[in-house]
Amino acid sequence: xxxxxxxxxxxxxxxxxxxxxxxxxxxxxxxxxxxxxxxxxxxxxxxxxxxxxxxxxxxxxxxxxxxxxxxxxxxxxxxxxxxxxxxxxxxxxxxxxxxxxxxxxxxxxxxxxxxxxxxxxxxxxxxxxxxxxxxxxxxxxxxxxxxxxxxxxxxxxxxxxxxxxxxxxxxxxxxxxxxxxxxxxxxxxxxxxxxxxxxxxxxxxxxxxxxxxxxxxxxxxxxxxxxxxxxxxxxxxxxxxxxxxxxxxxxxxxxxxxxxxxxxxxxxxxxxxxxxxxxxxxxxxxxxxxxxxxxxxxxxxxxxxxxxxxxxxxxxxxxxxxxxxxxxx
Amino acid sequence: xxxxxxxxxxxxxxxxxxxxxxxxxxxxxxxxxxxxxxxxxxxxxxxxxxxxxxxxxxxxxxxxxxxxxxxxxxxxxxxxxxxxxxxxxxxxxxxxxxxxxxxxxxxxxxxxxxxxxxxxxxxxxxxxxxxxxxxxxxxxxxxxxxxxxxxxxxxxxxxxxxxxxxxxxxxxxxxxxxxxxxxxxxxxxxxxxxxxxxxxxxxxxxxxxxxxxxxxxxxxxxxxxxxxxxxxxxxxxxxxxxxxxxxxxxxxxxxxxxxxxxxxxxxxxxxxxxxxxxxxxxxxxxxxxxxxxxxxxxxxxxxxxxxxxxxxxx
Numbered sequence: 058x059x060x061x062x063x064x065x066x067x068x069x070x071x072x073x074x075x076x077x078x079x080x081x082x083x084x085x086x087x088x089x090x091x092x093x094x095x096x097x098x099x100x101x102x103x104x105x106x107x108x109x110x111x112x113x114x115x116x117x118x119x120x121x122x123x124x125x126x127x128x129x130x131x132x133x134x135x136x137x138x139x140x141x142x143x144x145x146x147x148x149x150x151x152x153x154x155x156x157x158x159x160x161x162x163x164x165x166x167x168x169x170x171x172x173x174x175x176x177x178x179x180x181x182x183x184x185x186x187x188x189x190x191x192x193x194x195x196x197x198x199x200x201x202x203x204x205x206x207x208x209x210x211x212x213x214x215x216x217x218x219x220x221x222x223x224x225x226x227x228x229x230x231x232x233x234x235x236x237x238x239x240x241x242x243x244x245x246x247x248x249x250x251x252x253x254x255x256x257x258x259x260x261x262x263x264x265x266x267x268x269x270x271x272x273x274x275x276x277x278x279x280x281x282x283x284x285x286x287x288x289x290x291x292x293x294x295x296x297x298x299x300x301x302x303x304x305x306x307x308x309x310x311x312x313x314x315x316x317x318x319x320x321x322x323x324x325x326x327x328x329x330x331x332x333x334x335x336x337x338x339x340x341x342x343x344x345x346x347x348x349x350x351x352x353x354x355x356x357x358x359x360x361x362x363x364x365x366x367x368x369x370x371x372x373x374x375x376x377x378x379x380x381x382x383x384x385x386x
Numbered sequence: 387x388x389x390x391x392x393x394x395x396x397x398x399x400x401x402x403x404x405x406x407x408x409x410x411x412x413x414x415x416x417x418x419x420x421x422x423x424x425x426x427x428x429x430x431x432x433x434x435x436x437x438x439x440x441x442x443x444x445x446x447x448x449x450x451x452x453x454x455x456x457x458x459x460x461x462x463x464x465x466x467x468x469x470x471x472x473x474x475x476x477x478x479x480x481x482x483x484x485x486x487x488x489x490x491x492x493x494x495x496x497x498x499x500x501x502x503x504x505x506x507x508x509x510x511x512x513x514x515x516x517x518x519x520x521x522x523x524x525x526x527x528x529x530x531x532x533x534x535x536x537x538x539x540x541x542x543x544x545x546x547x548x549x550x551x552x553x554x555x556x557x558x559x560x561x562x563x564x565x566x567x568x569x570x571x572x573x574x575x576x577x578x579x580x581x582x583x584x585x586x587x588x589x590x591x592x593x594x595x596x597x598x599x600x601x602x603x604x605x606x607x608x609x610x611x612x613x614x615x616x617x618x619x620x621x622x623x624x625x626x627x628x629x630x631x632x633x634x635x636x637x638x639x640x641x642x643x644x645x646x647x648x649x650x651x652x653x654x655x656x657x658x659x660x661x662x663x664x665x666x667x668x669x670x671x672x673x674x675x676x677x678x679x680x681x682x683x684x685x686x687x688x689x690x691x692x693x694x695x696x697x698x699x700x
Binding site (some may be wrong): 066069072091098163171176179185197206263308319341356360367 | 423425426427429430433434436437438440441443444447455456459460501502504505507508509512514520523524527529530531533534535536537538539541542543546566567569570571573574577601602603606627630631633634648649650651652653655656657668669671672675676679680682683687690691692
C-alpha cells in the first residue's frame with residue numbers, strides 16, 4: 058500500500074514538475090546567470106563580468122526614460138482605475154429601488170457588468186486594431202473625424218495622439234531621472250483604463266454584495282443617507298479588495314509591454330523617439346535588435362531588474378494597505 | 387443581480403423596532419432613490435457607450451469599402467459587403483492563424499487541466515515529505531513576471547528539443563513545443579486554484595471508495611475529478627481565455643510565418659497597416675478573432691467574471 062502510494066505521488070507529480078522546472082524555473086535561473094556575463098545570445102564564448110551590466114543599466118539614458126514612464130503609469134493608472142471602478146460600483150449599488158443601500162443594484166446591473174467587463178477578455182491584437190484606428194492622426198480616425206465634424210479640430214491640423222511625443226506637462230528632472238507624460242503614453246494609459254475598469258468594478262461590486270444586509274439596515278435605521286452609508290460603511294469594508302486591486306494594477310503598470318508593442322510606432326514599439334518606451338519593451342527590443350555585442354546579457358539584467366522592482370512594489374503595497382485588524386463576517 | 391432583488395423584495399419586511407423612524411423617513415429616501423437612479427444610470431450609460439462604440443465602430447468598418455473607410459469614417463456602409471471576411475480568412479492568413487490557435491489551445495488547455503489537477507490533487511490530499519516545498523515552488527512562479535524568463539526560454543526550447551532529438555516535434559515553430567510552454571506557464575495558477583478546491587472536498591467519500599478497493603488512480607479519475615467539476619470548469623475557462631489571448635510566448639517561439647497564432651498574426655497585420663491597402667480585411671480579421679471569445683463570454687460570462695475576479699482574491 059505504502060509503496061503504491063509513493064509510486065502514485067511520484068507518478069502524478071513527475072510530469073508537472075518536469076515541465077515547470079525545464080520551461081519556467083530553468084529560464085529564470087538562466088536570465089539571472091546571463092545578466093552577470095557578456096553573453097551575446099549567439100556566441101558560446103562569454104565571460105563573467107560581475108554587476109557591470111546593472112551599473113550600465115542605471116546609466117543608460119533610454120532605460121532611465123523607460124523607468125520614468127513606468128513610474129508615471131504607476132502613479133496614474135491604478136488610482137484612476139480604482140476610483141472609476143469604485144464610482145461605478147457605487148452607482149450600480151446605491152441607485153435602484155428600496156432603502157437598503159448597497160444591497161440591491163440598479164435595474165439592469167448585470168447588463169452593465171456584462172458590457173463593462175467585456176474589454177477584459179479581448180486580446181491585445183483586437184485592442185490594437187480598434188484603438189489604432191480610434192486614435193489615428195488624420196481625418197480617418199474616429200476621434201479626429203468626430204471632432205472635425207463638430208468643428209473643434211481643423212481638417213489640416215489633426216490631433217496626433219500616438220505620434221505625439223511631447224509631454225502633457227513640463228518635464229520634471231530629479232537627478233538622473235526625468236519625469237514626463239508624453240501624449241502617446243497618456244493615450245496608452247487611457248486604453249488600459251478602458252480595459253481595466255470593468256474588471257475591478259465586478260470585483261468591488263461582488264464585495265459590496267457580500268457585506269451582510271443587517272449592517273446596511275442598521276445604518277439606515279440610524280438615519281444615514283445612501284452617500285453616508287457608502288463612505289462610512291461600504292468603503293471601509295472594501296479595504297482588503299482595494300488593496301488587492303492596487304497590487305494587481307501596480308504589477309500591470311510595471312508591465313505595459315503588450316500595449317506599447319501593439320499601439321506605438323517604431324520597430325518593436327516605443328516610439329516616437331522612445332516617448333512610449335517602458336522597461337519591458339526596451340528589454341525585448343534590445344534583446345532582439347542588438348545595439349551592442351553583449352545585448353542579450355544586458356537585456357537579461359533588465360529582466361532581473363523588472364522582476365525585483367515588481368516584487369518590491371508588491372511587497373510595499375501589501376505592507377502599506379493591509380489592515381491590521383481584519384473584519385470577518 | 388436584478389432578478390434577485392425582485393424576488394427578495396417581499397421577503398424583507400421593515401424592521402418592526404423602528405416604525406416611527408421609518409415613516410418619518412419614508413419620503414426623503416424615495417426621492418433620494420429616484421435622483422440617484424437617474425444619476426447613476428446616466429454615468430453607467432456613458433461608460434457603456436465608451437466601451438461599446440469603439441468596438442461596434444471597428445466591426446462596422448469590415449463591411450465597408452476602403453474608400454468609405456478613408457473618406458467617410460463615421461458613416462454606415464452604403465452596401466453591407468461580406469467580401470472582406472473571405473479575404474481576411476484566405477489572403478490575410480487569418481484562417482491559418484485561427485487553426486494554429488485552435489490546435490494549440492485544445493492541446494494546451496487539456497494538458498494544463500490534466501497535469502494541473504493531478505499535481506494539485508496530490509499536493510492537496512497526500513501529505514508527504516517535501517509536499518510544502520513542491521507547493522511553494524509552484525506558487526513562487528505566480529509572483530514572477532514573465533520577462534524574467536522570456537529571453538532564455540527561446541534558447542531552452544531549442545536546446546531541449548535538440549538534446550532529445552525531437553526538433554521537429556517539440557522544437558521552435560512546432561505546435562507541441564508551444565503547447566508544452568503554455569502548460570508550464572499555466573501550471574502555477576492552475577495548481578494554486580485547484581489546490582484550494584481539492585482541499586474543500588469532503589474526505590468521507592474518498593475514504594469510502596478506498597475501502598471499496600479503489601486504487602489511488604481510480605479514486606482520482608472516477609471519484610475526485612467528477613466532484614471537482616465546478617472548480618475545473620472555472621479554471622478551465624480561465625485557461626481558455628488566457629491561452630487564446632496569449633501573445634508574448636508565441637512571439638518568442640513561433641517565428642515561422644505559417645506557424646503564427648491569431649493574436650500574433652493579427653497584430654502583425656495591424657502594425658503593417660501603413661503598407662496595407664485593404665483596410666476592410668484588417669477589420670474583418672479582427673471581427674473573426676473576436677467572435678469565439680465573444681461566444682465564450684456570452685455563454686459563460688457569470689463564470690468568467692466570478693472566476694477571474696474570485697481568483698484575484700485567493
